[in-house]
Amino acid sequence: MEPVSKSFKLGEEWLTASTALHIAKGHITVELSKATRKKVIHSWQIVQGIVDKGNPVYGINTGFGPLCTTKISKSETNILQTNILKSHSVGVGKPISKTIAKLMLILKAQSLAKGYSGIAETTLNRILWHIENDAIPVVPSQGSVGASGDLAPLSHLFLPLIGLGKVVYKNETMTTSKLFERTGLSPLSLGPKEGLALINGTQFIAAHAVKVVEKLHSVLSQADIIGAMMIEGLQGSVKPFYNELHALRPFKGNIHVAKRVKRLLKGSEIMEDHIDCERVQDPYSIRCIPQVHGASRTAWLHLKELLEVELNSVTDNPVIINEELTISGGNFHGQPLAMALDYACLAASEIGNISDRRIYLALEGNSPGVPKLLMKDTGINSGYMILQYTTAALASENKGLCFPSSADSIPTSLGQEDHVSMGSISGRKALQVIGNVEKILAIELLTAAQAFEFRKPMKSGIFLDEIHKEIRKKVAFADKDRVFADDIKKGIKIIKSKTIIKLIEHISKKEGISLKSKFSEEFEVY
Template identity: 80%
Template sequence: MSTESDHFLYGEGHLTAGIALKIARGETKGIISQASRKKIRNSKQVVENIVEKGHPIYGINTGFGPLCTTKISKEETKILQSNILQSHSVGVGDPIATEIAKLMMILKVQSLSKGYSGIAEETLDRILWHIDNDVIPIVPSQGSVGASGDLAPLSHLFLPLIGLGKVTYQGNTIEVSELFKTTGLKPLDLGPKEGLALINGTQFIAAHAVKVVALLHNCLSQADIIGAMMIEGLQGSVKPFYKELHQLRPFRGNIHVASRVKSLLKGSEIMEDHIDCDRVQDPYSLRCIPQVHGASRNAWLHLKELLETELNSVTDNPIIINEDLTISGGSFHGQPLAMAIDYACLAASEIGNISDRRIYLALEGNSPGVPKLLMENTGINSGYMILQYTTAALASENKGLCFPSSADSIPTSLGQEDHVSMGSIGGRKALRVIENVEKILAIELLTAAQAFEFRKPLKSGVILDEIYKEIRTKVSFAEKDRVFADDIEEGIKIIKNKTIIDIVDTVSQKENLTLETPFSEVFEVY
């Protein structure tokens, strides 16, 4: 087996977003297998042989980019590798999150351990030391165009290998020179091709995509649950979630969402109470939850599948196949992920968009028993009116962020790199959108819980009833106006901590309830 519960074999195991995050969080240890080490040594030897023979091979004994025709002497090949890390460290802006920088290192080790990059074992072992000891380089967020790899961020990521740059160490940001004094480490002497192998690749884009996959999955799962709560609070119809309907238009995401929501509504006294009402159909934000949430599920799945391919690929350049075949290609180009990230960004935005519509719907006062603005004594009280202003602002901001980064390309490197992916920008942008969606869902959660209150003494299904009780331990029913920002902060914590997902899992097991759909494994594992 290439993977075990306590370790992952770089270069040999199948890396997923979930495994990468476990390594980053110290839950799984990544090690390089002996089989991979043999491939790494063989690839390094091929590079050294190329240098000895003197045949011009891009990036080994030539300059980079438009300088690819400039021959580099045998004596200068090592200087070239150190220089490239320094000259390409041109990032600007706030540093990326420490976890993303750590993910970048994990993904780079996986790629280089395949044995096609000419990297030295010693170099990979030093990167593993950084990962294992949680000594994470400071990487600026801006400066990559997402082709020729994520050159600027990867350069900053690996400056510490040659004694430059800054790192986070034991909770502080320090110069690498100080780190070396403290630990006794020495700068590495990079060999031919090593600098280029380190900075050429898509690990900045892919690390952001790992976070997008994880965080968007969290939003999608909670959006279904919160949507079900809102259906109960507003006494919507359960019929739009019947499998008989969705089998006639069998998109996997639609079927999955419909089945989950219907399961959550099962056994609800609130739903039974209006089974014979004369309302024909609900507004789209309730009735079309399977179609809208389902479409976003499908977009998430598309990114997840492409990301897994990328996480198990070799993305630097040139590729060392064997002694006789070295290929200068374009596997560093971020387009395959860039387009999928833009798609996922739109999918995330739409979850926030329809959530805002359900919040607005809850405030209208058109559902019997639920007062306008979700409060009895309005006039002197504004009720939940202004919370929807916030979700409207967030939803609108997200729409502006949905312009696809991959639709743009600006030539670089004196025209040698004349089409780039901008996937690095798309990845950063997608995370901003998801963060906004978390806030919108938090407000919908509070709104749904407030609507629930007016259904008493009727009870909901056992799962949603437990979720409601948990919310009330953090946020009380609002009888009059108060500083709702405090409530929203509590709601955001609930969303980020996956509290309601955990309740669904716990109650389902305790009550022996089945929430699985035909596609549960596809949509629940990343």
């Protein structure tokens, strides 16, 4: 994931998940062009005109939600916008990560910079200050129903603009008043519509989706590699990965996975050793890797495509089209991402589910040369038996988390908001499931490496041999029982650090060998 440029023009350039992550990590700066500033100012001026004329427009000179028919006087419009941030800051639970909170700031700035929200230039400048100086608001994880925007988390996100709430600044969590003392900043006075523009939107959902796209991509890539190593360890067949088969059912994800795995197995002495064996076919968890991993790839691609639309959209309300047209619509509704996140959650869970089945296969002792429980001296030793208990527990937990949050809706705001997406829960659950899958894959990595060891002195292809060597630098072969929790921790670290992905990329570059398929750009660029 390389930076696309040194600076990103908010409101003008196409924002991707990758670019948003680079901005959050400080690899890319953000700026507003003169043309963008002009659009923002013009939209703000339209709002001032609405207030001066006195014609009722939702959220500008009316109350909110069920109070939409309550007229607000010109002198009270500023108080209204400050009060909405206070009254809607009702989040509970542990704070979201600093990275996700920063992504929320970036995504909101991108939306506001489109020039349809009526935000003041000074307010947008302050948001940019928070991004550039890494002063990130503390945002509770629970409280959004994912429609009318992510109201509660966005309210907490922007409390610091009016001098309230807390921020993480220079590795210290502090009150905003303390931040102001250190930096010389002072609270902003929000004008008409500004509070509503800040808290209407899907940035909590979308920020979680950005992380889902990133982390699920890593899980999918590593699942293919670990699955290939398990095929070698258990002497599975390479034929189910032939293009001749997948050309007859040409799903993009299936073709992509099949090509990757087949290339990982190329040149393997282990494969050659059992080419004439009597086994007719492998169990599904080996044979159907392209179909299962491929389906999850397709789900990832669907989320990525929808997310990119969302990252470049205006999602607050009302939307200021021009002097004559202000529309109170539903662009804040999180359903488009909520459903896709639930789909991605299921896709991640299935990667863990099939990984657990391969681990179980490795323990059965049905593959020639590989002992039961992956250890020769069992009885006094339990071998890898109980590691699969852990993956079974994690896979089962994930199944419970796969109930689609978007299938539920509870009316809020006295019935004015009578259908909501619950997409915030979809995003949080998807990340929780992916975290569990990382642990499952870490255990499969250990079991695959153990099974692989029994194929020595035969060699695999260049990729898997080098990956096995890298694993052995961190986790030794087990010939007797030990505290396997320590091994699992090391395995999780390998997965989270993307060690084997980086090694694959290094070998590919060094040897001039590619694992890419004709769909690689779609599946690898985000």
